[in-house]
Amino acid sequence: MPAAIEIRGGLADEALRIELMSAVRAVFPDLSVTTVAEAAAAPADRALLRDAVTAIRLMRFLAVGEAAIHTDEIRMRGAAFHAAARTALAEAAAAAGVPVSAEDVGVGHAGASRPAAACEAEVAALVRQRPIEFEPGRATLSGKARDVVDQVVYALSACPDAPVAVAGHTDSDGTDEANHRLSLARAQTVIDMMVANGLPAERFTALGYGESRPLASNATERGKAINRRIEFMLRD
Known part of the structure; x- marks a missing residue:
């Protein structure tokens, strides 16, 4: 799982925000979580909450990366821990119940080898x-x-x-x-x-x-x- 999580965006309803943070803690109980407030969604927007929770659950397969929620799909990019995690991500995305694009997710470190x-x-x-x-x-x-x-x-x-x-x-x-x-x-x-x-x-x-x-x-x-x-x- 990643070393830290940053959540950008907003839910206008406090109860939905609490549900979202509970979902984050369930998936990433030991990680630092930062929230950056932006324009809030419409009150009681459960569709956005559903997509946000789905994105959080899919992020557990990534070492680094991001998941952006759009009106038509969840778009993911970054790097999976390894090939097995990339396969698990694809399977979880297919079963998510909402459209997920993960074509921009690679495997392992990119670029030149390190010492x-x-x-x-x-x-x-x-x-x-x-x-x-x-x-x-x-x-x-x-x-x-x-x-x-x-x-x-x-x-x-x-x-x-x-x-x-x-x-x-x-x-x-x-x-x-x-x-x-x-x-x-x-x-x-x-x-x-x-x-x-x-x-x-x-x-x-x-x-x-x-x-x-x-x-x-x-x-x-x-x-x-x-x-x-x-x-x-x-x-x-």
């Missing part, structure tokens, strides 16, 4: 802000973690030739051997999802460090949460 160090820094900032979380004691991604991996896939598409090492880490609960296996399995789970979303498998190496490289004390639950993490290392 590996720049991609690594961007990914590090992403996972620091929104850690990739797993079900306790398992290598199964949480629901929110899948959204973060989508963002990582998009960031890595900007440096398509850079090899990537994906490292898993655990807290100190459990044995050294079990934690090593779990950290390696979690790293592989992340790689598998990125490959399923279009990145080539040969770019990736899975590493498992178990509890051997803590960032914080394992004496507290907060410290343990910090130590349970996935890291990405890139090289040119």
Whole structure:
């Protein structure tokens, strides 16, 4: 999902504005939302609210972009996280019940490749802000973690030739051997999802460090949460 949402326009009816913001929060519960007031629609314009909610739901497939509501259709442009997200967008648009134009939506980063160090820094900032979380004691991604991996896939598409090492880490609960296996399995789970979303498998190496490289004390639950993490290392 995108990093932030800006809504331009207006609904004259306060109840409809509340409904719209509720829809935004349902789709993007963790994102910053900015509203820019413009000329308001006619009072109780439920057709506009319907189209706005549809546009918001479709935006979840985009890393960057916009959706503009016109009298005859919703027009979208930008970049999907990856090919699978672009396909999902097309399917959701076809089932939306209102005309949607998404021909101007591409896949991944456009333009020249970026240095590996720049991609690594961007990914590090992403996972620091929104850690990739797993079900306790398992290598199964949480629901929110899948959204973060989508963002990582998009960031890595900007440096398509850079090899990537994906490292898993655990807290100190459990044995050294079990934690090593779990950290390696979690790293592989992340790689598998990125490959399923279009990145080539040969770019990736899975590493498992178990509890051997803590960032914080394992004496507290907060410290343990910090130590349970996935890291990405890139090289040119």
